Amino acid sequence: MNETLIAQLNTYGSLKEPCFFMISYDLKSFDVQPLKNLPPSIQFQISETYCERLEPLIELHKKPITFEQYKQKFDALQEHIKAGNSYLLNLTTATNIMCNESLQTIYEKAHAKFKLKYKEKFVCFSPERFVKIHNNQISTYPMKGTIDANIPNAKERILNNVKEMAEHTMVVDLLRNDLSIVAKKVRVKKFRYIDKIKAGKKELLQVSSKITGELPLNWQDNLGEIIVKLLPAGSITGTPKRKTIEILESIEGYERGYYTGIFGIFDGENLDSAVMIRFIEKNQDGEVVYKSGGGITCDSDAFSEYQELMDKIYIPT
Template identity: 50%
Template sequence: MEISKFIETMNRWGRDKVPFLFAIDFEMEQPWIVKESDLDSTQIQFAIDGVTNAVPNKKQAPIALAKKVIPLEIYRAKFDRVMAGLAYGDSFLTNLTIKTEIETTSTLQEIFAASKATYKLLWRDRFLVFSPETFVKIGNGKILSYPMKGTIDADLTGAEQKILTDQKELAEHVTIVDLIRNDISQVADNVRVTRFRYIDKIRTSHKNLLQVSSEITGDLPADYSSRLGDIIVKLLPAGSVSGAPKKKTVQIIREAEREKRGFYTGVFGYFNGSVLDSGVMIRFIEKDGDKYFYRSGGGITTQSVVSSEYQEAIDKVYVPVD
């Protein structure tokens, strides 16, 4: 579907209060939108904050992933391209991502059923998302966003204090909050940060993590329901998975990563006829032939250390479970 057709369809269904599910890839080249009444659960399954079309699976085997980690030197080449852009002043923060081949005895369907996340999407046995990150929530005349930036092993001594006092992490988070606030100001009034750097705990199959987030809110115009498509697309790509400033940073990302992200780091969401809830497509497994790849990454600033960023990207290859 062309992006212009996607926008027109979302605007119309929003105006008419037609429930729908949608997804937009990072490059905005293959967006799709489908009425809830037309959803085929054999092709698309979703779960967003308790709303789902998936049949519960009561028998859940343990999920195990074996990582085939890329060599540090391959990561370093990508990292160095990002650092060159930062040094030149083309970007203040760049989100660099990698693909890690994984081996698992579980199917994408089984991982979908076992994983615990606010935003889950299984698309045609091609890719799976189990994301904790909200893109935007829209309803009752308000728009809200909860950018996530900053992750640490929860079992480290003094983990919460370490991440909250880390100057690199603080600079990265402030940059993203400022970017998202400016983005939302394009579509809303009275934009403000209502919570700054609060901590969520995430349990995984390997370790527990602390994730740092903030909350940003704004007031939408009276006709916002008939402009849902325009609002969503104007905010893309998501700032937390691109960087600042967006245009030059996306160019750096293309040169460093040297491949399209596709639906990874895009957004997907559900509109129930009155409220739209959407997530950023991080925590992402894709199937390519008979192989599986897990995509992960993190924000790079001038204060970043290549070994630390490399380890963070690898640590994010996990499945969140109870």
């Protein structure tokens, strides 16, 4: 547990000082700054809903790993599932892309509930909230399950799919247990509702749930403990969480870094935050990669999961 990170967040929370925070997937890297001092090189946007926009599409040219390479990782995860080491694992990878637009232009044109551009290092445009705290109530919104909206009866297909139901239920169970570590009266308020999002030339349906709990009146004094105890996010790891993280680190073969970490805003009274998915990163050599992934269970089909990973490489405009 990162004591420095916890101390910084606790300080801003107890002082009711509005701040920005960003934490990497492995909790080894973080950036916490008061909003009044936030440099222009860090830009963010948080909104409640999507709205229609008419931006021209940004073309991405993908150079993904081959299906054979993906299936090797997929099969390795299936062996761990058969051995009982995990029941759900969120397998991710980095795809080399070519795009003529700058990170700044991508940030400006991308359309999402949560957007972040961090210096000239990366930009993310996430549809997934991590936790929201309002009036001493904490809520989390696990997102698990994606389908092309243009498939006939897409909504019915994904909601009635046994594999998708099992995967989503496991994540909801995991997140409910996570919230119980920091909150009381935890309950699932809304189970498996559908959001439609634009994914480049496609539209996707994504399945989410809402889980809530009650925090003590002085929760701001313990802001750091609350956030860190919930990390990394269950929706982008799997269950059981600790063992699943070990397995993923041994098989994925790259550093997630800030991808699948979180960022958010504490406004002095309440908090909102997002899981950093839909993520484009520029490395030191100037190469650009798009990091994406999806959940794997015993019922998963390798080709379908590979296709989902590819479908998630887009800029929502």
